[in-house]
Amino acid sequence: MRHPLFHFLLYSGLGCTLASAQNLPTKLLECEGGQCIPGSGGGGSGTWTFDGHEGHAQWPGSGAVANLTIERFDFDGILIRRVDIAGRTPGITAVYTGKVEGNRIEGHVTWSWPGHWNRSPTSTWYAIVQQPANYAFLDPDVPCTQSSASGFGGSGAEAAARAVQAIEAKNQHKALCWLRMGATRGDAAAEGMLAVFLYKGLGIPPDYPQAFTFAKRAANQGNYLGERCLSLMYANGQGVAKDPLQAQFWGRKADKDKSAVLLAEQQTEERQRNQLAQAQQSRHPSQNGQSVGALLMLGLILGAMEDGTTTGQNPHSSVVCPGDPNNHTGLCND
Secondary structure (H helix, E strand, O other): OOOOEOOOOOOOOOOOOOOOHHHOOOEEEEEEOOOOOOOOOOOOOEEEEEEOOEEEEEEOOOOEEEEEEEEEEEOOEEEEEEEEEEOOOOOOEEEEEEEEEOOEEEEEEEEEOOOOOOOOOEEEEEEEEEEOOOOOOOOOOOOOOHHHHOOOOOOHHHHHHHHHHHHHOOOHHHHHHHHHHHHHOOOHHHHHHHHHHHHHOOOOOOOHHHHHHHHHHHHOOOOHHHHHHHHHHHHHOOOOOOOHHHHHHHHHHHHHHHHHHHHHHHHHHHHHHHHHHHHHHHHOOOOOOOOOOOOEHHHHHOOOOOOOOOOOOOOOOOOOEOOEOOOOOOOOOO
16 A cells, blocks of 8 residues: 655644644645646646635736635645635635645645536646745654653554654654554554564564564555565564465565555656646746655655565565665664
């Protein structure tokens, strides 16, 4: 299963609907429908600016001006309402929903125009965060402790993303805390990564029975790391009796799911590059937006249990760890 991209915008995690104003973007470059496709006559991209939850939008190409209100802006989704106050369609309203991935937002928009339309057309939209610069969602200073677990209102996916952030910062203790929190919420990515930590003894002594438990849970949800971990454990008889057939089965399944992940990543990156080029061209050829780098969470640890084969028959070959070619962490050792 593919996990959301690395950098996300932080959400309060306390169960409230409105996000904390300090975590909201202040300027977006926005496109909806086909308006940013050169030659489409769509009017080009719009500029959205925000002061907290309230914002203002302008589309120079069409002359539209609107007020915006952020009603939700958290890890698991966003909701922004629009009301046009000037231009060719005053009074038109729209609801924008979607998800944040790095400095990008992508989702669907539904328009309505009371007194003019008896329908509610829908389309896709996307936006690029231009301000603040180097915008990223998760606050690295949010603590993870046993006492904070009960007060964490986020999803398992958010906990898994926070764990990735801690892994990048080489904070294994904090990563483990977030992984356990995500795994208790049933997130497959958290379960798969936790299985790797327990199997390899990263930050803690190895615990093969627990590693097998979480690897199995993750693998049953199609998680690549869980599948790879199961393959190794069945092959080596660690945490479970040796079973070459099971080792081969899970190894081949891991190879298949890995290929699907990489293909999805490539397609997403290509789509995002095209969208960014369209948005920039619709405004001004020389205008440069922020890079939309698409670093998937799996990109960090995809090689963690990789055996270098395509058949799943040899789970003992050495590998190169992403960002650690000399394998100083021991993450990739068999």
